[in-house]
Amino acid sequence: MQRKEFNTQAVIWKLIACGAFAGVNCLVRYLTGGSGFCPCPLSADTITFLQNVFGFLIMLPFLIKGGFQTFKTNYIFLHALRIASAVIGIIAMYSALAIMPMAQALALQFVGPVFTVIGARLFLNEKVGSYRMGGIVLSLIGAFIVSRPDKALITMENDLGWSVFLPLLSAIMFAISKLLARDLGVKGESPQLLAVYLLFFMIPASALPASFNWTMPGINELGLLVILGACGCLAHYATAKAYCLGEVTFLTPFGFARIFFTVLFGIIIFNEVPTDPFTYVGYAVVIIGILIISWGEKRKTAIVF
Numbered sequence: 326m327q328r329k330e331f332n333t334q335a336v337i338w339k340l341i342a343c344g345a346f347a348g349v350n351c352l353v354r355y356l357t358g359g360s361g362f363c364p365c366p367l368s369a370d371t372i373t374f375l376q377n378v379f380g381f382l383i384m385l386p387f388l389i390k391g392g393f394q395t396f397k398t399n400y401i402f403l404h405a406l407r408i409a410s411a412v413i414g415i416i417a418m419y420s421a422l423a424i425m426p427m428a429q430a431l432a433l434q435f436v437g438p439v440f441t442v443i444g445a446r447l448f449l450n451e452k453v454g455s456y457r458m459g460g461i462v463l464s465l466i467g468a469f470i471v472s473r474p475d476k477a478l479i480t481m482e483n484d485l486g487w488s489v490f491l492p493l494l495s496a497i498m499f500a501i502s503k504l505l506a507r508d509l510g511v512k513g514e515s516p517q518l519l520a521v522y523l524l525f526f527m528i529p530a531s532a533l534p535a536s537f538n539w540t541m542p543g544i545n546e547l548g549l550l551v552i553l554g555a556c557g558c559l560a561h562y563a564t565a566k567a568y569c570l571g572e573v574t575f576l577t578p579f580g581f582a583r584i585f586f587t588v589l590f591g592i593i594i595f596n597e598v599p600t601d602p603f604t605y606v607g608y609a610v611v612i613i614g615i616l617i618i619s620w621g622e623k624r625k626t627a628i629v630f
Contacts (some may be wrong), residue, residue, distance in 0.1 A: 332570070372528075380554040403505055408532065465614075467609070504573060
């Protein structure tokens with residue numbers, strides 16, 4: 326009974342994280358000038374640095390209230406690896422959002438769950454039952470139908486060159502960060518500690534690249550950066566909370582909710598309504614995959630391999 330409750334909570338936190346990350350993508354698409362509406366576009370490095378600064382300032386009152394002694398850790402090296410991979414992943418994704426459409430960047434990044442599931446099986450020794458595997462495969466197929474990364478590569482502008490692989494690099498880095506978050510959560514690190522460490526130590530880690538490519542934000546951009554920091558803060562905390570409560574392989578298909586939220590925000594903010602009927606077919610396949618995993622969790626009769 327306790328396991329079901331924890332899985333439910335993990336899914337809720339995962340969906341919150343997906344919504345927050347979709348909000349981050351929309352804000353970054355605007356701030357980098359990718360949408361064509363921002364009067365003072367900022368570099369991806371500048372946005373990453375200032376997002377971390379504002380996110381940490383938002384978390385600071387909670388840190389002071391809880392006491393600094395609660396944030397001691399015996400896993401400095403694992404935290405350092407998680408922070409480094411997150412910084413590289415964020416800068417790579419933000420750089421991609423500055424030069425290609427948001428849907429195209431997400432399409433190329435969607436292979437991330439493949440790395441995540443493989444890593445969870447190899448390095449965390451998480452068991453992948455028949456229901457989970459079936460749900461994961463269906464969700465990947467559904468995401469492929471929606472995003473068509475093969476089509477994105479074929480129709481990509483030639484002058485982008487190696488930049489086309491930025492979302493793929495981001496996907497690999499984020500997969501490493503998620504696996505480390507799960508590992509640290511299993512070792513007893515709290516979601517608050519995971520979020521604060523990531524936000525605080527990403528400030529100096531992102532300061533160096535930002536110093537080489539700094540662009541000064543205006544007043545309007547600063548306001549949006551504060552909102553971006555809040556969204557990033559919520560996304561990191563919710564992600565840490567989800568992986569402390571649920572296994573990586575169980576939560577992976579629910580991560581495709583970021584596609585749903587991104588499309589929804591695109592409709593509301595940019596008036597981008599999907600017209601391709603295969604988009605809705607893909608959504609249906611993803612939902613079926615998630616339902617299969619949920620059904621398997623209830624039956625607990627999955628064959629483990």
